[in-house]
Amino acid sequence: EVQLVESGGGLVQPGGSLRLSCAASGFPVGSNSMTWVRQAPGKGLEWVSIIYSGGNTYYADSVKGRFTISRDSSKNTLYLQMNSLRAEDTALYFCARTEPPTIPNWFDPWGQGTLVTVSS
Amino acid sequence: EIVMTQSPATLSVSPGERATLSCRASQSISSNLAWYQQKPGQAPRLLIFGASTRATGIPARFSGSGSGTEFTLTISSLQSEDFALYYCQQYNNWPRTFGQGTRVEIK
Numbered sequence: 059e060v061q062l063v064e065s066g067g068g069l070v071q072p073g074g075s076l077r078l079s080c081a082a083s084g085f086p087v088g089s090n091s092m093t094w095v096r097q098a099p100g101k102g103l104e105w106v107s108i109i110y111s112g113g114n115t116y117y118a119d120s121v122k123g124r125f126t127i128s129r130d131s132s133k134n135t136l137y138l139q140m141n142s143l144r145a146e147d148t149a150l151y152f153c154a155r156t157e158p159p160t161i162p163n164w165f166d167p168w169g170q171g172t173l174v175t176v177s178s
Numbered sequence: 179e180i181v182m183t184q185s186p187a188t189l190s191v192s193p194g195e196r197a198t199l200s201c202r203a204s205q206s207i208s209s210n211l212a213w214y215q216q217k218p219g220q221a222p223r224l225l226i227f228g229a230s231t232r233a234t235g236i237p238a239r240f241s242g243s244g245s246g247t248e249f250t251l252t253i254s255s256l257q258s259e260d261f262a263l264y265y266c267q268q269y270n271n272w273p274r275t276f277g278q279g280t281r282v283e284i285k
Contacts, residue, residue: 103214103222103265103276118273152221163269164212166233168221 060084060167062153067172074143074176080136080153080169088131091162094138096149097171106151107138111160121147143176150174180204180268184277190285197253199280201266206246210270213242213251216263216279225264226251256282 066078080092094106107117107127115127126139136153150171156162181204191197201211209229214222224233226242229249239254253260261284266277 102278103267105274105276116272157227162274163210164224164227164267165214165222166224168223170221 060155062155062167062169064151064153064169064172067151067174069175069177070143071178072144072176075139075141076143076174078138078140078151078153078172078174080138082134082136082155085155086131087129087134087136090159091156092127092129092136093154093156093162093165094127094136095152095154095165095168096147096174097152098146098149101149104149108156108162109136110162140174143174145176148174148176179273180207180271180275182266182268182275182277184264184266184280186280187278188281188283190283191256192285193258194255195285197256197260197282199251199253199264199282201244201249201251201277203247203249203268203270207268207270209245210268211242211244211249212267212269213240214265214267215260216265222265253282 061083063081070076091110093108096106109115109127124142128137150173152168152171154165154168183202185200211229213226216222230242241252243250263279265279
């Protein structure tokens, strides 16, 4: 069964850092493009970042220069390193596999999400 | 950035009735559109990709149509488990963008 499980969320002060993890099972993260999407409380979905199966990475303008996406194929895990966090980064962060495998178009499946709260 | 606009924001429908949800793109996206369903406390679930192709395991009562800038998700006969939030997402351009969602509620 294909499954994604996020972890690493929590309460952090403005300017702080956090690293999110997304453990995958049922498929190799290195063979698929993988993405992070966030959802602020009561709001819609916002694409955050993607790592292509070939390793290229891209970011939304709102997080560029502050967030870094990466993966560890030996652990079959996707990561999102978040630095210089701001109040507006407060959201539920989902990881998702993109489909088709090498062309990141739609997102399926998604993990259950991990909550990041940026507040003093 | 392509802006996706969904309407209506909320749709009140009785069980067994048809629901029609709209999604408009600010520029042409061909058929590069996906639909997702999200229930409270759950992750989004892929329903439709390519504007009209149902994802694996999605019931036939869900159908998608449209191309260019105008798209529609139709639920032919609403079941209790279909009351949820629905999002459209374009994948024609970067960044990938979502609509703001349509909530389908029980009338």
